Amino acid sequence: MERPESLTNILMSAYNRMLQHFGPRHWWPADSPLEVIVGAILTQNTAWTNVEKAIENIKSAGALSIKKLLETPVECLAAWVRPSGYFNLKARRLQAAIRFIAETYEGDLEKMARVPLSALRKQLLGVYGIGEETADSILLYALGKPVFVVDAYTRRILTRHHLTGQKTTYGEIQQLFMSALPKEVPLFNEYHALIVETGKTFCRRTPLCSDCPLSGWHVSLAGVVLESS
DNA sequence: CACCAGGCAAGTA
């Protein structure tokens, strides 16, 4: 049996395999920090292609700014974001996020980005419609904070490779990565993007794992060597 | 036709 690998080696090996396979993802797919925030809310449990249509509607209306969105009635927001699903819900969530930025930071995302990570994360989690994944996506991809984003794909891939159980919490999975990896924004950025790409391509709910960059990925942790499925 | 997608909050026990 091989010598047990450290968690750091396991996670970096997975990262290198995914990077080798897909190349850099250049995330988040958006033209501005505000567009990242809007996209983070609209993509909740929704395919990104649908989010693109919704964002295009907002752009076509010339409304992709804090000032414009702030004065847009919620019914109008709902009409624009309709293609992304849950449109009544997401219109309210969008409005709540925009109001928070306007009221707390005078609509200035650069001012917002100067607040320390942990304090900012708590603030975001207090906003209606912003949970852990959305908060972390905003922190990392819109504000440049070194935090690891955990999503359904992250969970699914780790579970399939026996690195975590089904009931592992968001925070535990986040700690798994953040305790083992250097806390660098470019690494966290690329790592999560690669997980999403790998998940979309090879690890959907209906399994389709052949040729996955992680197939045959030997995981040895705590002296127990497992074979990925 | 059924199932799924880069969650979240509110309700229930």
Added chain:
DNA sequence: TACTTGCATGGT
């Protein structure tokens, strides 16, 4: 605290 349910469009 830990589970369940509603929310909704568009692609496969």
